[in-house]
Amino acid sequence: MPASVPTRPTTIFCASCPLRTLPAFQPVTAEQLAFIQSLKVAEVTLPARATIVAQGASADRLFTLLSGWAFRFKTLPDGRRQILNFLLPGDLLGLQAKLFDQTDHGIESLSDVVLCAFSRENIWHIFRDQPALAFDVTWLGAREEALVDDGLLSAGRRTAVERLAALLLQLHGRAEAVGLRRAGGGVALPLSQAHLADALGLSAVHLNRTMQRLRRAGIVELGGGVLRLPDMKAIRALARAVAPSMEPRPLI
Amino acid sequence: MPASVPTRPTTIFCASCPLRTLPAFQPVTAEQLAFIQSLKVAEVTLPARATIVAQGASADRLFTLLSGWAFRFKTLPDGRRQILNFLLPGDLLGLQAKLFDQTDHGIESLSDVVLCAFSRENIWHIFRDQPALAFDVTWLGAREEALVDDGLLSAGRRTAVERLAALLLQLHGRAEAVGLRRAGGGVALPLSQAHLADALGLSAVHLNRTMQRLRRAGIVELGGGVLRLPDMKAIRALARAVAPSMEPRPLI
DNA sequence: CGCAATCTTGAGGAGAGTCAAGATGCGTGG
DNA sequence: CCACGCATCTTGACTCTCCTCAAGATTGCG
Numbered sequence: 180m181p182a183s184v185p186t187r188p189t190t191i192f193c194a195s196c197p198l199r200t201l202p203a204f205q206p207v208t209a210e211q212l213a214f215i216q217s218l219k220v221a222e223v224t225l226p227a228r229a230t231i232v233a234q235g236a237s238a239d240r241l242f243t244l245l246s247g248w249a250f251r252f253k254t255l256p257d258g259r260r261q262i263l264n265f266l267l268p269g270d271l272l273g274l275q276a277k278l279f280d281q282t283d284h285g286i287e288s289l290s291d292v293v294l295c296a297f298s299r300e301n302i303w304h305i306f307r308d309q310p311a312l313a314f315d316v317t318w319l320g321a322r323e324e325a326l327v328d329d330g331l332l333s334a335g336r337r338t339a340v341e342r343l344a345a346l347l348l349q350l351h352g353r354a355e356a357v358g359l360r361r362a363g364g365g366v367a368l369p370l371s372q373a374h375l376a377d378a379l380g381l382s383a384v385h386l387n388r389t390m391q392r393l394r395r396a397g398i399v400e401l402g403g404g405v406l407r408l409p410d411m412k413a414i415r416a417l418a419r420a421v422a423p424s425m426e427p428r429p430l431i
Numbered sequence: 432m433p434a435s436v437p438t439r440p441t442t443i444f445c446a447s448c449p450l451r452t453l454p455a456f457q458p459v460t461a462e463q464l465a466f467i468q469s470l471k472v473a474e475v476t477l478p479a480r481a482t483i484v485a486q487g488a489s490a491d492r493l494f495t496l497l498s499g500w501a502f503r504f505k506t507l508p509d510g511r512r513q514i515l516n517f518l519l520p521g522d523l524l525g526l527q528a529k530l531f532d533q534t535d536h537g538i539e540s541l542s543d544v545v546l547c548a549f550s551r552e553n554i555w556h557i558f559r560d561q562p563a564l565a566f567d568v569t570w571l572g573a574r575e576e577a578l579v580d581d582g583l584l585s586a587g588r589r590t591a592v593e594r595l596a597a598l599l600l601q602l603h604g605r606a607e608a609v610g611l612r613r614a615g616g617g618v619a620l621p622l623s624q625a626h627l628a629d630a631l632g633l634s635a636v637h638l639n640r641t642m643q644r645l646r647r648a649g650i651v652e653l654g655g656g657v658l659r660l661p662d663m664k665a666i667r668a669l670a671r672a673v674a675p676s677m678e679p680r681p682l683i
Numbered sequence: 684c685g686c687a688a689t690c691t692t693g694a695g696g697a698g699a700g701t702c703a704a705g706a707t708g709c710g711t712g713g
Numbered sequence: 714c715c716a717c718g719c720a721t722c723t724t725g726a727c728t729c730t731c732c733t734c735a736a737g738a739t740t741g742c743g
Contacts, residue, residue, distance in 0.1 A: 253584045255671050261587040263580050278573045283673060284580060306566045310558040317558075317569045321530045324576040327583055328515050328536060332505045334586035335513040335632025339699075371721065380587025385699050387723065419507050421535065591731075623689065637731055639691065 190222055191245065191295075196430075198245065198269050203356040204430040205315075214309055215431060218301045223294040227369070231272060231294070234285035238276030240296045243431055244268050247292030248369050252377070253284045262378035264326045265289075265350060265370075268357045269430050271319045277302060290369040305431075315429030322428065334380040337419070339389045342379040345418035347399060351408050352423055365400070365407035393417075442474055443497070443547075448682075450497065450521050455608040456682040466561055467683060470553045475546040479621070483524060483546070486537035490528030492548045495683055496520050499544030500621050504629070505536045514630035516578045517541075517602060517622075520609045521682050523571045529554060542621040557683075567681030574680065586632040589671070591641045594631040597670035599651060603660050604675055617652070617659035645669075 191197075193216040198204060207215070223242070225231065231249060232238050249266040263284060266272060276282035277299065306313040329349070333342040354366035361367060376386035393399040398414050400407040408414055415422070443449075445468040450456060459467070475494070477483065483501060484490050501518040515536060518524060528534040529551065558565040581601070585594040606618035613619060628638035645651040650666050652659040660666055667674070 251580075253580065255584070255588060257671075259588040261584045263583055274569075275573050275577060278570050279577070279676070281676075283577070303566070306558075306562040306569075310562065310565065313562065313565050313569070314555070314558045317526075317565070317572060318530050320569060320572050320576065321527050324572065324579060325527060325531070325535070327576060327579045328503075328505065331515055331579055331583045331586055332507070332513045334583055335629075336507060336511040373721080377587075382700050383721095384701080384723090388699095391723085419509075424531070424533075625689080634732055635689095636691085636733080640731095643691085 191293075192216065193219065196245075198357065198430055201269075201356070201358050203425075203427060204269060205427040207430075211309065211312060214312065218297045218305070218431075219295050220298045220301070221296040223296050225288050225292050225294070227288055227290050229288045229292075230285065231288060231292075232276050232282060232284075232286040235281065235283065236276070237281045238273045239299050241274060241277050241299075241302055242272040242294040242296055244270050244272060245293040245295055248289040249286055249292055250289060250374070250378070251284050251286050260377045261380065262374060264323065264330060265353075265378070267353050267359075269428070270323070271316070271431065274316070274320050274323075289374070312429075312431060315431055318429055319431070330378070339379070339381055339385060340392060341418055342381070343375065343386070343389050343393060344398070344414050345420050346375065346379060347393075347401075347406060347408065348414055348418050348420055349423070351406055354406075356425070361405055363405070363407065365405040367404055368401065368406040369404055443545075444468065445471065448497075450609065450682055453521075453608070453610050455677075455679060456521060457679040459682075463561065463564060466557075466564065470549045470557070470683075471547050472550045472553070473548040475548050477540050477544050477546070479540055479542050479544075481540045481544075482537065483540060483544075484528050484534060484536075484538040487533065487535065488528070489533045490525045491551050493526060493529050493551075493554055494524040494546040494548055496522050496524060497545040497547055500541040501538055501544055502541060502626070502630075503536050503538050512629045513632065514626060516575065516582060517605075517630070519605050519611075521680070522575070523568070523683065526568070526572050526575075541626070564681075564683060567683055570681055571683070582630070591631070591633055591637060592644060593670060594633070595627065595638070595641050595645060596650070596666050597672050598627065598631060599645075599653075599658060599660065600666055600670050600672055601675070603658055606658075608677070613657055615657070615659065617657045619656055620653065620658040621656055 193212055231242070234254060244266050246268050249272065251263040251266065252260055253263060254260045266286070272286055272294070275284070305316060329345070333345055337345060350368060351366055354368065359366045372386050372390065373383050376383045379386065381389070390399070390401065394401070398408070398410050398417070400409060445464055483494070486506060496518050498520050501524065503515040503518065504512055505515060506512045518538070524538055524546070527536070557568060581597070585597055589597060602620060603618055606620065611618045624638050624642065625635050628635045631638065633641070642651070642653065646653070650660070650662050650669070652661060
């Protein structure tokens with residue numbers, strides 16, 4: 180896994196950003212769009228399993244995930260790993276790393292990813308020149324915290340089945356919102372069971388058994404990188420989750 | 432527990448805010464100080480165990496905790512509760528509630544608290560008129576997320592002893608930083624064991640037994656609302672925690 | 684002085700972890 | 714085209730951490 184991030188020249192213009200056409204994202208003014216374009220210093224393509232931000236490293240850049248999946252994680256000295264949350268297209272990466280000069284978590288790609296890179300100084304320009312966009316940065320940070328909050332509720336107080344149901348439900352909804360719906364009614368989900376286990380605070384073995392319970396109950400179909408939830412009502416009841424708000428969100 | 436928040440006129444001027452004298456907080460310019468003062472619409476005093484923000488409610492205000500302790504939490508429909516993080520003087524409350532128009536977590540006081548209240552619109556004024564302060568708001572939000580990240584690492588991957596050690600270490604450090612040091616070398620800690628259990632994803636019974644292990648090992652002394660950590664080296668090793676950065680932080 | 688919340692202790696059980704082995708799938712190269 | 718190797722998934726057996734239920738001891742406070 181390369182610790183440094185190769186770059187190549189920008190190839191996608193924000194004005195024709197494929198994400199912006201999705202209803203999940205708020206519209207922006209022409210001026211804001213031009214500003215965002217001016218922030219973008221590079222486009223970065225990485226394969227699956229690449230280190231995007233190393234744990235403990237200082238990040239010199241901030242990214243928006245254009246396509247693909249990634250996750251934030253922490254590891255303890257003896258190797259135990261906790262996945263903090265998953266990152267999907269449109270999500271902001273490295274805000275903490277940027278603000279604190281050092282991260283105590285890493286970010287790794289799950290699939291091939293394309294990232295829009297913003298330089299360190301540019302972040303400050305947002306706050307200075309574009310208060311509405313600065314507000315959006317804060318909003319995206321708060322949304323990420325809300326995801327981690329839910330993960331903590333899961334790890335702390337939900338049973339294994341509830342945790343898995345809640346996570347699959349969340350990922351299904353998020354993937355759908357960014358246009359990852361598949362023909363058969365499912366969504367692409369490039370996670371191994373080991374990833375799910377590390378996200379939920381379970382062992383891989385126990386996660387596997389829990390998954391089979393949901394499968395045999397006809398609530399989850401997962402295989403070949405595709406997730407289908409045939410019984411949304413049942414899985415929502417299991418997760419004891421409230422339907423997440425589907426309001427359009429900012430995209431920077 | 433009152434769901435609404437009584438107010439009384441402002442009595443403490445930001446210029447003479449007792450928190451600002453602490454080295455834990457960044458200095459501000461006279462102009463910023465005046466701006467912050469202009470944001471403050473009220474000062475709120477609440478007793479222990481009061482609801483500051485109800486779970487599921489929309490928050491019309493943002494607060495800075497001036498004195499006392501509070502915590503953010505989520506509950507499942509059947510009553511299981513997870514404490515997300517603890518709030519100490521200088522911390523910002525209700526940012527998520529403000530940004531999302533509705534919270535799925537509640538905030539409750541642990542001790543008598545005094546809050547500085549900012550109105551909903553004023554938050555926007557910060558972004559429009561004071562980019563440096565807006566940046567600080569984002570910073571405080573990211574810091575809160577870092578705390579939740581650590582809580583998730585604990586709940587997901589640390590053993591009961593490690594979790595407790597990590598939390599007590601964190602709270603000890605934070606309390607010290609805001610001047611809650613006591614004569615005997617400890618810090619005030621107004622938490623019941625039930626609170627610690629709910630923060631760590633443990634049952635109250637198991638937390639009690641875990642606490643006794645740390646006590647008998649001479650690593651923790653907790654009683655009468657005072658926490659002492661006689662063997663910092665041992666508890667840090669147990670928690671497998673890195674020493675948190677002690678850089679001055681923003682105060683709004 | 685007495686109630687209520689909190690803390691403590693015991694006993695038994697269940698959920699989840701560990702260890703270990705085998706099955707399945709897949710990309711690569713001979 | 715098949716064989717090999719590696720990663721992932723699956724299953725079984727056993728263990729142990731942590732939970733639940735239940736009863737008592739302490740403490741603080743009106």
